[in-house]
Amino acid sequence: MIFGRKGSDGASDPSATALDDQVRRAPKALLHDHLDGGLRPQTIIEIADEIGYAGLPATDADSLGAWFRESADSGSLVRYLETFDHTLAVMQTTGGLRRVARESVLDLATDGVVYAESRYAPEQHLSQGLSLEDVVEAVNAGFREGEDLAAQAGTPIRVTALLTAMRHAAKSTEIAELAVRYRDRGVAGFDIAGAEAGFPPTRHLDAFEYLRRENAHFTIHAGEAFGLPSIWEAIQWCGADRLGHGVRIVDDITVGDKAFGEDVAAAVSAEAAEVHLGRLAAYVRDTRIPLEMCPSSNVQTGAAESVALHPISLLKRLRFRVTVNTDNRLMSGTSMSREMGLLVQDAGWTMEDLRWVTINAMKSAFIPFEERLAIIEGVVKPGYAALSEHAQA
Numbered sequence: 558m559i560f561g562r563k564g565s566d567g568a569s570d571p572s573a574t575a576l577d578d579q580v581r582r583a584p585k586a587l588l589h590d591h592l593d594g595g596l597r598p599q600t601i602i603e604i605a606d607e608i609g610y611a612g613l614p615a616t617d618a619d620s621l622g623a624w625f626r627e628s629a630d631s632g633s634l635v636r637y638l639e640t641f642d643h644t645l646a647v648m649q650t651t652g653g654l655r656r657v658a659r660e661s662v663l664d665l666a667t668d669g670v671v672y673a674e675s676r677y678a679p680e681q682h683l684s685q686g687l688s689l690e691d692v693v694e695a696v697n698a699g700f701r702e703g704e705d706l707a708a709q710a711g712t713p714i715r716v717t718a719l720l721t722a723m724r725h726a727a728k729s730t731e732i733a734e735l736a737v738r739y740r741d742r743g744v745a746g747f748d749i750a751g752a753e754a755g756f757p758p759t760r761h762l763d764a765f766e767y768l769r770r771e772n773a774h775f776t777i778h779a780g781e782a783f784g785l786p787s788i789w790e791a792i793q794w795c796g797a798d799r800l801g802h803g804v805r806i807v808d809d810i811t812v813g814d815k816a817f818g819e820d821v822a823a824a825v826s827a828e829a830a831e832v833h834l835g836r837l838a839a840y841v842r843d844t845r846i847p848l849e850m851c852p853s854s855n856v857q858t859g860a861a862e863s864v865a866l867h868p869i870s871l872l873k874r875l876r877f878r879v880t881v882n883t884d885n886r887l888m889s890g891t892s893m894s895r896e897m898g899l900l901v902q903d904a905g906w907t908m909e910d911l912r913w914v915t916i917n918a919m920k921s922a923f924i925p926f927e928e929r930l931a932i933i934e935g936v937v938k939p940g941y942a943a944l945s946e947h948a949q950a
């Protein structure tokens with residue numbers, strides 16, 4: 558069961574199980590998923606063994622999975638990011654990268670994801686002598702293998718890569734050039750990630766200006782651990798097509814006469830209250846800038862109190878271009894079905910809401926327009942129509 562919901566007698570609630578099943582079978586689109594945040598614990602153990610990495614904090618898969626979830630649950634983005642040392646350690650060879658990429662595609666496909674953009678930072682995979690190109694090609698090979706195996710298993714999926722540059726480092730222009738070089742070979746765009754406070758996106762203005770001159774797509778992690786100035790720079794200085802997280806845009810919204818943060822519960826639930834959008838929030842909504850929101854990750858890093866009180870529900874109600882994402886499936890012990898299931902269970906979302914965010918995600922994808930449309934019309938809409946027919950039967 559996705560939600561872990563029980564009836565009052567402690568038995569599984571059959572209606573909850575039916576809903577879990579619907580969510581799992583619904584076609585899903587994922588824009589924000591880190592390749593190095595989605596490894597299978599058993600794979601980490603096996604590759605560590607092969608390459609002689611002795612630094613893992615646990616030696617069986619269950620304990621290792623629990624270690625990642627607990628360590629990432631600190632309320633601090635900086636501490637959350639420290640857990641990646643162990644996943645990165647086993648992603649330094651072409652074999653390791655290829656296996657991790659292949660398995661991530663299979664795991665997403667099994668979960669009902671039909672389109673995914675998977676991001677990783679090539680500069681973090683060079684410690685054993687690989688070149689940036691070796692890294693991209695090994696990951697691409699893994700993605701293609703995963704797609705072939707998923708199609709054979711009857712769960713077709715399309716996966717493309719986003720190349721991330723780390724915001725504390727100084728390689729963003731090099732990585733942006735790499736993304737453009739591979740844009741017709743498995744790479745759909747660019748991103749910056751890492752600790753946000755102290756590393757504003759404008760540090761990487763050269764990279765963004767280059768990408769814009771090349772008509773290339775990019776998203777920026779902004780408004781997660783730092784607030785409105787980061788979002789404003791990402792959009793108005795850097796020209797981001799999308800925002801990674803962007804949850805703190807609610808700092809520019811008042812509900813009734815209170816700022817969002819003053820009374821979060823009231824802001825999320827007060828449907829009748831008058832809402833006022835500041836100029837930045839209005840710009841983001843009016844220009845349909847997609848928000849790649851990741852509820853469980855935000856609860857772990859302290860960017861949101863809970864899934865029930867996550868700003869995503871207010872932003873959905875206000876018709877921002879909201880999407881639902883996993884961020885790091887390993888660190889959050891999550892999947893797209895689980896994130897969506899939690900929104901249904903804890904925040905009152907409906908299947909229609911899930912269909913809406915899925916179409917939002919496909920509209921916001923970095924692949925060409927006609928390919929997005931083909932997935933919306935050929936996969937997402939018919940998939941949801943079949944679910945509702947099944948529910949009515």
Ligand SMILES: O=c1[nH]cnc2c1ncn2[C@H]1C[C@H](O)[C@@H](CO)O1
Nearest residue numbers: 591593641676677678721750751778
């Ligand atoms: O949520 C996040 N915020 C900022 N940086 C992140 C987040 N999740 C993962 N990262 C970092 C750690 C990874 O090593 C890197 C590339 O995927 O991106």
Ligand SMILES: [Zn+2]
Nearest residue numbers: 750778801884
């Ligand atoms: Zn992220």
